[in-house]
Amino acid sequence: xxxxxxxxxxxxxxxxxxxxxxxxxxxxxxxxxxxxxxxxxxxxxxxxxxxxxxxxxxxxxxxxxxxxxxxxxxxxxxxxxxxxxxxxxxxxxxxxxxxxxxxxxxxxxxxxxxxxxxxxxxxxxxxxxxxxxxxxxxxxxxxxxxxxxxxxxxxxxxxxxxxxxxxxxxxxxxxxxxxxxxxxxxxxxxxxxxxxxxxxxxxxxxxxxxxxxxxxxxxxxxxxxxxxxxxxxxxxxxxxxxxxxxxxxxxxxxxxxxxxxxxxxxxxxxxxxxxxxxxxxxxxxxxxxxxxxxxxxxxxxxxxxxxxxxxxxxxxxxxxxxxxxxxxxxxxxxxxxxxxxxxxxxxxxxxx
Amino acid sequence: xxxxxxxxxxxxxxxxxxxxxxxxxxxxxxxxxxxxxxxxxxxxxxxxxxxxxxxxxxxxxxxxxxxxxxxxxxxxxxxxxxxxxxxxxxxxxxxxxxxxxxxxxxxxxxxxxxxxxxxxxxxxxxxxxxxxxxxxxxxxxxxxxxxxxxxxxxxxxxxxxxxxxxxxxxxxxxxxxxxxxxxxxxxxxxxxxxxxxxxxxxxxxxxxxxxxxxxxxxxxxxxxxxxxxxxxxxxxxxxxxxxxxxxxxxxxxxxxxxxxxxxxxxxxxxxxxxxxxxxxxxxxxxxxxxxxxxxxxxxxxxxxxxxxxxxxxxxxxxxxxxxxxxxxxxxxxxxxxxxxxxxxxxxxxxxx
DNA sequence: TTGAAAGCGTTACCAG
DNA sequence: CTGGTAACGCTTTCAA
Numbered sequence: 001x002x003x004x005x006x007x008x009x010x011x012x013x014x015x016x017x018x019x020x021x022x023x024x025x026x027x028x029x030x031x032x033x034x035x036x037x038x039x040x041x042x043x044x045x046x047x048x049x050x051x052x053x054x055x056x057x058x059x060x061x062x063x064x065x066x067x068x069x070x071x072x073x074x075x076x077x078x079x080x081x082x083x084x085x086x087x088x089x090x091x092x093x094x095x096x097x098x099x100x101x102x103x104x105x106x107x108x109x110x111x112x113x114x115x116x117x118x119x120x121x122x123x124x125x126x127x128x129x130x131x132x133x134x135x136x137x138x139x140x141x142x143x144x145x146x147x148x149x150x151x152x153x154x155x156x157x158x159x160x161x162x163x164x165x166x167x168x169x170x171x172x173x174x175x176x177x178x179x180x181x182x183x184x185x186x187x188x189x190x191x192x193x194x195x196x197x198x199x200x201x202x203x204x205x206x207x208x209x210x211x212x213x214x215x216x217x218x219x220x221x222x223x224x225x226x227x228x229x230x231x232x233x234x235x236x237x238x239x240x241x242x243x244x245x246x247x248x249x250x251x252x253x254x255x256x257x258x259x260x261x262x263x264x265x266x267x268x269x270x271x272x273x274x275x276x277x278x279x280x281x282x283x284x285x286x287x288x289x290x291x292x293x294x295x296x297x298x299x300x301x302x303x304x305x306x307x308x309x310x311x312x313x314x315x316x317x318x319x320x321x322x323x324x325x326x327x328x329x330x331x332x333x334x335x336x337x338x339x340x341x342x343x344x345x346x347x348x349x350x351x352x
Numbered sequence: 353x354x355x356x357x358x359x360x361x362x363x364x365x366x367x368x369x370x371x372x373x374x375x376x377x378x379x380x381x382x383x384x385x386x387x388x389x390x391x392x393x394x395x396x397x398x399x400x401x402x403x404x405x406x407x408x409x410x411x412x413x414x415x416x417x418x419x420x421x422x423x424x425x426x427x428x429x430x431x432x433x434x435x436x437x438x439x440x441x442x443x444x445x446x447x448x449x450x451x452x453x454x455x456x457x458x459x460x461x462x463x464x465x466x467x468x469x470x471x472x473x474x475x476x477x478x479x480x481x482x483x484x485x486x487x488x489x490x491x492x493x494x495x496x497x498x499x500x501x502x503x504x505x506x507x508x509x510x511x512x513x514x515x516x517x518x519x520x521x522x523x524x525x526x527x528x529x530x531x532x533x534x535x536x537x538x539x540x541x542x543x544x545x546x547x548x549x550x551x552x553x554x555x556x557x558x559x560x561x562x563x564x565x566x567x568x569x570x571x572x573x574x575x576x577x578x579x580x581x582x583x584x585x586x587x588x589x590x591x592x593x594x595x596x597x598x599x600x601x602x603x604x605x606x607x608x609x610x611x612x613x614x615x616x617x618x619x620x621x622x623x624x625x626x627x628x629x630x631x632x633x634x635x636x637x638x639x640x641x642x643x644x645x646x647x648x649x650x651x652x653x654x655x656x657x658x659x660x661x662x663x664x665x666x667x668x669x670x671x672x673x674x675x676x677x678x679x680x681x682x683x684x685x686x687x688x689x690x691x692x693x694x695x696x697x698x699x700x701x702x703x704x
Numbered sequence: 705t706t707g708a709a710a711g712c713g714t715t716a717c718c719a720g
Numbered sequence: 721c722t723g724g725t726a727a728c729g730c731t732t733t734c735a736a
Contacts, residue, residue, distance in 0.1 A: 009499055011713060022723040027715060036721070052516075054498035057476035058419060059713035062410045062728050069461070069475070091443045098462045107475050108462045109421070110450045123421070123459050124409035124476070146406035147361055164404075234641060261642040263615030271647070289586060290613045295623070363729060374707045379731060388705070411729035414712050 010051045019047040030055070067124040070101050070316060073111035073139060076132035076203045077231055087232060087259045088287040089305050093131055096309035104317045111139070118142060127316040129309070130156065132203035144168055149319045151312040153204050154328065169315040170328030171308050175205050176212035178333035182255055182283050182301055183216050189341055191253035191281050193225065195244040197237065198257040200228035205303075209257050225251055229258055238268050245272050245280075253281035253341070260284070262291040262298045266340075282340040296339035303333050362403045371399040382407070419476040422453050422668060425463035425491060428484035428555045429583055439584060439611045440639040441657050445483055448661035456669045463491070473498060479668040481661070482508065484555035496520055501671045503664040505556050506680065521667040522680030523660050527557050528564035530685035534607055534635050534653055535568050541693055543605035543633050545577065547596040549589065550609040552580035557655075561609050577603055581610060590620050597624050597632070605633035605693070612636070614643040614650045618692075634692040648691035655685050 016026045021044060028036055029044035061067045074090050098108045111120050111128070121142060127149040133140050133156040140156045143149075144164040150157075157168040186194050196213050199206040210228065217224045225247065227240035237260050244251060256265065262284050266276060274280045276296060283299040284291060291298040311329045318325035368378045373396060380386030381396035413419050426442050450460045463472050463480070473494060479501040485492050485508040492508045495501075496516040502509075509520040538546050548565050551558040562580065569576045577599065579592035589612045596603060608617065614636050618628060626632045628648060635651040636643060643650040663681045670677035 009713095012715095013713080023714085024716080024723060025721090028722095031715085033715090040721085052497060052499075054473065056713050057474055058410065058414045059728090060474065060715080061476060062414045062712085062730090063714050063716090065728070067410060067476075094446065094462070102464045105471075107464070110446070110460045110462065112450075112454045112459070119457075121406065122409055122412065124413060124419075145404060147404075234645070238645075261613070261615065261640075263613065263619065264642045264645050267615065267646060288613075290616045293586070293590075293616050294619060361729095364731095365729080375730080376707060376732080377705090380706095383731085385731090386705085392705080408729050411712090412731080414714090414728085415730050415732090417712070 009056070010053045012053070012055070015044070015048045015051055015053045018051060019044050061124060066126050066320070068106045069109055069123075069125050070097070070106045070313065071109050071111045071120070071123065071125040071128035071143075072097050072131075073113060073120075073128065074131045075113055075134050075137060075139065076199070076201055076205075077113075089259055089303065090131070092287050092305035093309050096306040097129060097313060100310045100313035104313065106313070106317065121146060126320050127151070129312045129316065132201075132205060135159075135202040135207075140168075149316055151315050151328075155204050167319070169312075169319060169326075171312050171315070171331065172328065173205075173303055173331050173333055175208035175333075176215075178301060178303075178335065179209045179212040179257075180216055181333075181335050182299075183213070185299075185335070185337060186253045186255065186281050186283060186341060187220070189253075189277075189281055189343060191251075193222070193249065193251040194253040194255055195225040195227075195247075195251035196255050196257060197227050197229065197240050197244065197260075199232070200230045206257070232258060234260065234264070238265075241265065241268060242272060245269070245274065251280070254283075256284045256286075259286055259288070262286055262288055262300070263294050266294055266298065276340050277342045281342075292336075292338065294340075296342070299336060299338045299341040301333055301335050304331055307331065361408070362405045364405070364407070367396070367400045367403055367405045370403060371396050413476060418478050418672070420458045421461055421475075421477050422449070422458045422665065423461050423463045423472070423475065423477040423480035423495075424449050424483075425465060425472075425480065426483045427465055427486050427489060427491065428551070428553055428557075429465075441611055441655065442483070444639050444657035445661050448658040449481060449665060452662045452665035456665065458665070458669065470494060478672050479503070481664045481668065484553075484557060487511075487554040492520075501668055503667050503680075507556050519671070521664075521671060521678075523664050523667070523683065524680065525557075525655055525683050525685055527560035527685075528567075530653060530655075530687065531561045531564040531609075532568055533685075533687050534651075535565070537651075537687070537689060538605045538607065538633050538635060538693060539572070541605075541629075541633055541695060543603075545574075545601065545603040546605040546607060547577040547579075547599075547603035548607050548609060549579050549581065549592050549596065549612075551584070552582045558609070584610060586612065586616070590617075593617065593620060594624060597621070597626065603632070606635075608636045608638075611638055611640070614638055614640055614652075615646050618646055618650065628692050629694045633694075644688075644690065646692075648694070651688060651690045651693040653685055653687050656683055659683065 012023050012026055016023045026044050029041040101108045109123055125148055128143050130140050130150060130152040133152045136159055137156055140150055140152050141160055144160050144167055147167060149167040151169045151171060153172045154170045157165060157170055198210050214224055225244060227244055229236055229240060237258060269276055276282045285301045287302055287305055291300045364375050364378055368375045378396050381388055381393040453460045461475055477500055480495050482492050482502060482504040485504045488511055489508055492502055492504050493512055496512050496519055499519060501519040503521045503523060505524045506522045509517060509522055550562050566576055577596060579596055581588055581592060589610060621628055628634045637653045639654055639657055643652045
């Protein structure tokens with residue numbers, strides 16, 4: 001690959017010349033194809049090894065017509081240069097995607113989320129998994145227009161010209177339903193003023209969940225108490241929590257929709273003088289497994305990154321290998337009620 | 353890319369035919385090369401757009417002779433199929449590598465850590481960053497033999513045939529020194545029985561750090577108290593901690609060398625009936641930023657994933673773009689003393 | 705200004 | 721059983 005080398009790589013033809021045979025024979029000998037006599041095969045292999053020959057991967061790909069490379073992009077915070085390290089959700093998506101891809105013999109390329117438009121089109125990809133596409137996402141549009149199969153969410157696919165849609169597959173959640181499930185639970189547990197921390201992006205998840213919260217509030221005749229963060233970050237998130245809890249007639253429940261270390265959030269709430277669940281019911285959208293080890297364990301809403309990634313890869317690979325599969329897969333979020341949003345009795349007991 | 357399509361992709365030559373010009377003209381018109389009259393250029397562009405033409409990435413790469421793709425592999429737990437999601441260190445390495453690569457116009461491919469030997473050689477890579485190579489790592493050997501520049505640690509490079517070593521660069525730490533620094537600190541803070549949780553792999557980091565601990569114990573005439581984990585995982589790690597603390601004459605200091613959520617560890621220690629730093633001094637090797645928000649804040653040892661990744665990419669890119677740069681970069685670990693391993697006064701006060 | 709043709713390094717088809 | 725030769729799809733040099 002390296003062009004800057006003084007010594008150019010040894011090519012198939014070099015081996016052929018050195019071994020006194022043709023390119024075909026070398027190719028066959030090395031790939032176990034054809035029916036060469038063992039002697040020829042071994043001779044060629046020896047020469048190849050002696051010369052340090054390695055096939056050029058790019059040339060093989062051009063020949064093969066596919067690259068067995070899948071792209072992965074997290075688009076939620078397109079503006080801010082890549083911030084997914086602290087986000088357990090994206091970490092787990094990356095891991096699970098890589099594992100699933102590997103199991104099918106595919107590699108995974110982490111795609112740029114920002115930067116010169118179209119730069120992603122220079123990467124030789126067989127398919128792409130786009131997580132949290134933004135509204136009218138150009139990446140989804142471009143790949144689909146280029147005929148590269150894409151897995152995204154239903155909205156992203158609906159936004160794309162119908163004639164390019166054929167290569168699109170989707171994985172999706174009913175985000176609104178998930179949010180309402182948590183709100184209903186908190187209300188049933190006695191919460192009257194539920195505060196929410198959400199993201200201020202055009203990703204489907206945040207748009208739908210914020211909308212669901214507002215609708216829910218309207219139905220219940222309640223005043224929304226919501227902080228929308230334009231970017232992730234521990235500082236800002238804790239700050240938002242602090243401000244929400246400092247409001248006059250402070251909330252008696254908190255529901256976070258952005259990732260934040262659960263033990264840390266718990267600790268912060270305590271330092272603000274509130275007990276959980278005594279003064280404040282708590283439910284977190286998180287993939288951090290630490291949530292069930294805290295005291296009290298924290299109720300969590302999970303969007304199943306492992307399952308999602310697995311499904312996305314399967315969808316992509318089915319399409320790539322010519323199998324007619326499902327057009328997509330709808331998941332249900334996983335809400336686990338734990339002691340942090342406990343039943344009303346306990347709260348009444350404490351206060352009475 | 354997708355071969356399974358009924359409708360084969362439209363190629364350069366198709367556009368040329370449709371526009372009534374030659375391939376050259378199309379290429380020039382689309383790439384802004386040559387000095388075509390504006391009319392021709394626009395005409396070609398219009399036809400290309402109408403046909404939905406997208407250049408084939410693989411073919412361009414073959415022509416270009418490079419792929420602008422960098423491989424990234426975490427080799428520490430080669431046996432276990434990819435377990436880096438919960439590990440803040442690897443997450444941050446991935447993010448930082450991607451960012452740094454992007455800044456140079458390179459993409460990043462996540463490499464398989466296990467699976468059919470050599471399968472990584474089929475991926476068209478310009479360079480590779482191998483984190484925590486194992487002893488005699490075949491991945492490092494193969495890429496170097498193939499003339500693909502590699503960044504790893506010094507040991508990995510030393511193990512490779514000298515004639516292929518030219519394409520190797522390194523980033524490294526003096527792990528032993530880092531470990532001794534922490535042990536010395538804990539001792540100065542009054543610890544007499546320091547327990548350690550480490551990994552049982554052949555990665556440089558674990559080998560050197562475990563050795564340093566044993567040497568330090570020997571020098572001090574102390575009995576080592578160490579748990580070595582063959583694989584990561586919250587359960588196992590907490591279990592190891594529990595066992596170490598349950599020993600007769602229990603340790604008065606704990607130093608973890610494997611990643612574990614700091615707030616969670618603190619919580620666990622407390623549930624075992626020990627206070628930090630009162631009963632137990634605590635220092636963690638971790639990249640989790642939550643460590644400085646706990647109460648008490650936790651002393652941490654960091655191996656600077658951000659800086660390491662940045663340096664690795666720079667080393668790779670310098671080599672690829674023909675610049676003569678450094679052969680490698682030696683880092684010093686970042687040890688931050690916080691209240692969890694506080695000065696002896698406080699411990700005396702509590703106990704007296 | 706435009707086009708024909710020569711690569712890039714591999715694999716695969718067919719003659720010999 | 722082997723070796724020429726034609727793709728794969730693009731860029732670029734060089735003539736016209």
